[in-house]
Amino acid sequence: MIIAHDLGTTGNKASLHHDDGRLVASVTVPYPARFAAGGIAEQNPEDWWNAVVDATRDLLARTGTPPAQVAGLVVSGQMMGAVLLDADGQPARPAIIWADTRAGAQQRELESALGAEHAYQLLGHRLNPTYSVSKIMWVRDNEPDVWQRVRRVCVAKDFIVLRLTGRLATDRSDASGTNAYDQRAGTWSTEVLAAARLDPALFPEILESTSVAGALTPTAADALGLAAGTPVVMGGGDGPMAAVGSGVVSPEDGAYVCLGTSSWISFASDEPLLDRQMRTFTFDNVVPRSFVPTATMQAGGASVQWIAEALSPDPARPDTGRFAAEAAADVDTEELYFLPYLLGERSPIWDPNARGAFIGLGRHHTRAHLMRAVLEGTAFNLLTCIHAFRESGAVIERMDAVGGGAQSDAYLAVLADVWGIPVRRRTVVGEANSLGAAVTAAVGLGLADFSAARALSEVTAEFTPDADRHTGYARRHARFTEAYEALAPWFAGAQHNEKEGR
Numbered sequence: 163m164i165i166a167h168d169l170g171t172t173g174n175k176a177s178l179h180h181d182d183g184r185l186v187a188s189v190t191v192p193y194p195a196r197f198a199a200g201g202i203a204e205q206n207p208e209d210w211w212n213a214v215v216d217a218t219r220d221l222l223a224r225t226g227t228p229p230a231q232v233a234g235l236v237v238s239g240q241m242m243g244a245v246l247l248d249a250d251g252q253p254a255r256p257a258i259i260w261a262d263t264r265a266g267a268q269q270r271e272l273e274s275a276l277g278a279e280h281a282y283q284l285l286g287h288r289l290n291p292t293y294s295v296s297k298i299m300w301v302r303d304n305e306p307d308v309w310q311r312v313r314r315v316c317v318a319k320d321f322i323v324l325r326l327t328g329r330l331a332t333d334r335s336d337a338s339g340t341n342a343y344d345q346r347a348g349t350w351s352t353e354v355l356a357a358a359r360l361d362p363a364l365f366p367e368i369l370e371s372t373s374v375a376g377a378l379t380p381t382a383a384d385a386l387g388l389a390a391g392t393p394v395v396m397g398g399g400d401g402p403m404a405a406v407g408s409g410v411v412s413p414e415d416g417a418y419v420c421l422g423t424s425s426w427i428s429f430a431s432d433e434p435l436l437d438r439q440m441r442t443f444t445f446d447n448v449v450p451r452s453f454v455p456t457a458t459m460q461a462g463g464a465s466v467q468w469i470a471e472a473l474s475p476d477p478a479r480p481d482t483g484r485f486a487a488e489a490a491a492d493v494d495t496e497e498l499y500f501l502p503y504l505l506g507e508r509s510p511i512w513d514p515n516a517r518g519a520f521i522g523l524g525r526h527h528t529r530a531h532l533m534r535a536v537l538e539g540t541a542f543n544l545l546t547c548i549h550a551f552r553e554s555g556a557v558i559e560r561m562d563a564v565g566g567g568a569q570s571d572a573y574l575a576v577l578a579d580v581w582g583i584p585v586r587r588r589t590v591v592g593e594a595n596s597l598g599a600a601v602t603a604a605v606g607l608g609l610a611d612f613s614a615a616r617a618l619s620e621v622t623a624e625f626t627p628d629a630d631r632h633t634g635y636a637r638r639h640a641r642f643t644e645a646y647e648a649l650a651p652w653f654a655g656a657q658h659n660e661k662e663g664r
Contacts, residue, residue: 163178163179163180163181163186163227163231163232163233164178164179164180164181164183164232164233164234164235164236164600164603164604164607165177165178165179165218165221165232165234165235165236165388166179166235166236166237166238166397166596166597166599166600166603167214167217167218167235167236167237167238167239167322167596167599168237168238168239168400168403168593168595168596168599169210169213169214169237169238169239169240169318169319169322169400170240170400170422170423170595171195171240171259171260171261171422171423171424172192172193172195172423173190173191173192173193173213174190174191174193174210174213174214174217175188175189175190175217175592175593175595175596176188176189176190176191176214176217176218176220176221176596177189177221177593177596177597177600178221178225178227179596179597179600179604181233181604181607181609181610182604182609182610182614182618183597183600183601183604183610183614183615183618184618185590185593185597185600185618186225187221187224187225188221188592188593188596189217189220189221189224190217191212191213191216191217191220192213193205193206193209193210193212193213194209195259196256197261197505200264201262201263201264201266201291201506201514202262202264203258203259203260203261203262203263203505204256204257204258204259204262205256205257205259206253206256206257207245207253207256207257207318207321208253210257210318210321210322211321211322211325214322214325214386215385215386218386218387218388219386219387222387222388229387229388229389229392230389232388232389232392233392233393233607233609234374234392234393234394234395234603234606234607235326235378235388235392235393235394235395235603236394236395236396236397236599236600236602236603236606237319237322237323237326237394237396237397237599238319238397238398238399238400238403238595238596238598238599239317239318239319239320239322239336239397239399239400240259240260240317240318240399240400241260241317241318241335241336241339241399241400241401241445242260242292242293242294242317242339242340243257243258243259243260243262243294243297243317243318244257244258244294244297244298244301244315244317245257245315245316245317245318245320245321246298246301246308246312246314246315247312247313247314247315247316247321247324247330248311248312248313249311249313251314251324251330253321254308254311254312255301255305255308257318257321258297258300258301259318260292260424261292261424261460261505262291262292262297263291263292263505263506263514264291264297264300265291265296265297265299265300266291266514267300267303268291268295268296268297268299268300268303268358269289269290269291269293269296271299271357271358272289272295272296272299272341272354272357272358273289275357276289276353276354276357278440279440281341281354282436282440283436284344284345284346284351284353284354285338285341285342285343285344285345285351285354286338286345286434286436286443286444286445286453287338287339287341287443287444288440288443288512289341290341290508290512290514291514292460292506292508292514293339293340293341294315294317294339294340294341294342295340295341295342295354295355295358295360296341298315298358298360298364299358299359299360302359302360312364313364314330314364314365314366315364315365315366316330316332316366317332317336317339317340317399319336319397319398319399320332320336320366323375323376323394323396323397325382326376326378326379326382326394327375327376327377327378327379327382327394328376328379329375329376330366330367331366331367331368331369331375331396332365332366332367332368332369332396333368333369333370333371333373333396333397333398333399333448334348334368334370334371334398334446334447334448335371335398335399335401335402335403335445335446335447335448335454336398336399337350337368337446338444338445338446339399339401339445341354342354342355342358342360342365343368343446345434345444345446348368348446349368350362350365350368369396370396370450371395371396371397371398371402371448371450371602371606372395372396372448372450372602372605372606373395373396373606374393374394374395374396374606374607375394375395375396376393376394377390377391377392377393377394378390378391378392378393378394393607395602395603395606395607396606397448397599397602397603398448398599398602399445399448400422400595401420401426401428401445401454401456401458402445402446402447402448402449402454402598403448403594403595403596403598403599403602404418404420404428404564404565404594404595404598405418405428405429405430405447405448405454405598406448406449406597406598406601406602406612406615407564407590407593407594407595407596407597407598407599407601407615407618407619408420408562408564408588408590408594408598408619409562409588409615409616409617409618409619410428410429410430410562411430411449411612411613411615411616412430412449412452413429413430413431413432415429415430415616416429416558416559416560416561416562417429417551417556417558417560417561417562418561418562418563418564419544419561419562419563419564419565419568419577419585420563420564420565420594421462421463421563421564421565421566421567421568421573422462422463422565422566422567423461423462423463423464423467424458424459424460424461424462424463424464425458425459425462425463425540425544425565425567426456426457426458426459426462426509427456427457427544427547427548427551427558427561428454428455428456428457429454429455429551429556429558430447430449430452430453430454431444431452431453431454431455432452432453433453434453434455435453435455435551435554435555435556436554437550437551437553437554438553438554439550440512441457441509441510441511441512441546441547441550442455442456442457442509442510442547442550442551442554443455443456443457443458443509444456448598448602449612455551455554455556456509457509457510457544457547457548457550457551458508458509459502459507459508459509459540459543459544459547460503460504460505460506460507460508461502461503461504461505461507461518462502462540462543462544462567463565463566463567464504464505465500465502465504465518465536465539465540466482466486466536466537466540466567466573467480467482468504468518469485469532469533469536470482470485470533473485473529473532473533482570483569483570485529485530485533486533486537486570486572486573487570487571487572488529488530488533489530489531489533489534489537489572490534490571490572490575490576493530493531493534495527495531495534495535495538496522496524497522497641498520498521498522498523498524498527498531498532498535499520499521499522499535499538499539499542499638499641499642499645500518500519500520500521500532500535500536500538500539501516501517501518501519501521501539501642501645501646501649502518502536502539502540502543503516503517503518503519503646503653504517504518507543509547509550510543510546510547510550511646511650513650513653515650515653515654515656516646516650516653517653517656519645519649520532520535521645521649534576537572537573537576538576538580538635538638539642541576541577541580541581541635542580542635542638542639542642542643543642544577544581545580545581545639546639546643548581558583559583560583560584560585560586561577561581561583561584561585561586562585562586562587562588562621563577563585563586563587563588563591564588564590564591564592564594565591565592565594566591566592568587568588568591569587569591569592571623571625574587574623574625575625577625578625578626578627579627579628579631579632579635580632580635580639581627581632582627582632582635582636583627584624584625584626584627585624585625586621586623586624586625587621587622587623587624587625588619588620588621588622589619589620589621589622590618590619594619597615597618597619598615601614601615601618
């Protein structure tokens with residue numbers, strides 16, 4: 163058996179798999195995140211570790227799996243964050259997670275030194291405050307007392323691997339999500355780190371995702387209820403892992419959309435794909451010597467969750483599915499639009515100042531209208547990303563959907579109509595990341611190859627676009643784009659006023 167952990171934004175999903183990757187059972191242990199004004203998004207790494215411990219023990223107990231049957235562990239995790247460690251390998255402060263946008267000044271410092279286009283060619287990504295290196299610089303520049311204690315830096319899954327094995331390392335997929343990784347050379351970029359004024363010794367060694375990072379230490383084994391010496395495979399970032407869990411391991415496998423807290427569209431490629439307008443980016447894949455061009459929006463599922471909480475009598479238990487179903491019942495939002503920029507935005511507009519907005523509200527609009535406008539707003543945003551990929555030469559003729567949002571028929575029907583292509587649900591939806599991690603572990607342990615992923619998740623439903631609705635959505639997509647462009651100067655001014663205390 164293989165145990166995979168997927169460290170998400172809202173909790174850790176632990177899953178038990180046969181050694182060929184087939185799913186046996188899964189358990190989710192939630193943990194909190196702190197979101198605050200000024201672009202703050204943080205979590206306590208100890209919460210991640212406690213969730214890994216609790217989920218592992220729960221999984222073993224529920225399935226009656228003897229520790230001796232566990233052949234290995236693997237970790238997938240949220241990307242682009244910053245965990246800052248002291249000399250003892252303990253967190254020096256809360257982790258700054260992917261959604262944090264405080265480091266605008268640090269991003270501008272890097273852009274001034276490197277040039278935006280040169281950095282994009284070097285990194286496969288735009289320079290942006292959502293990436294790890296700018297966040298690390300922010301701590302140095304704003305928290306000198308903390309910075310004096312910092313000796314190493316890493317991302318979420320690396321911290322857990324350190325706790326499991328005593329070894330600090332990362333893999334190429336997560337390294338490529340830091341804004342500090344030379345994608346062509348496959349190493350930390352000396353040019354970027356010099357511009358950032360950061361010591362390369364802060365950063366961990368880079369391994370393949372399939373590498374065995376080490377063995378479970380006696381202390382970790384005792385905490386998890388497993389055998390000391392159990393191999394721990396390095397694993398990778400949740401985006402590339404979701405590709406494998408969706409059966410996307412080579413270019414011919416097509417594209418997929420992950421409808422999680424953040425939402426993204428991606429596919430496998432033999433080379434990085436660079437967009438002339440720098441709207442999209444490219445991660446290194448967990449499959450060696452391959453890449454995953456990606457377009458990620460900050461608040462896809464987060465927007466849907468937010469509106470469900472806001473509309474619910476009990477925000478702690480929102481009936482998201484019922485609200486989405488109401489929104490699917492021949493609701494015409496007319497000229498009501500929602501800009502899904504609750505956490506700023508990455509693809510396609512790359513504007514940390516952007517914020518969410520309803521535009522065109524009328525007295526006649528109901529809960530169903532608001533929910534449908536949110537579903538449509540996320541679909542419009544992702545449609546711009548699809549256009550960007552196509553303009554760069556990618557062929558996208560259908561989309562396979564995974565992530566929590568893929569459980570909603572209403573949402574997938576909206577996506578198909580807006581995008582004008584079939585959208586398919588797969589058998590593995592919420593566990594796509596952990597399934598990809600399990601396959602990666604099986605490859606690392608010599609039990610399978612990546613092609614096995616294709617047989618582990620099947621298509622269970624297909625939503626085909628309605629031609630008339632798609633024609634109407636094409637017009638409305640242009641209006642959606644105009645709405646953001648009209649408000650962008652206002653967003654920038656609002657953020658400036660907030661920083662100035664006005």
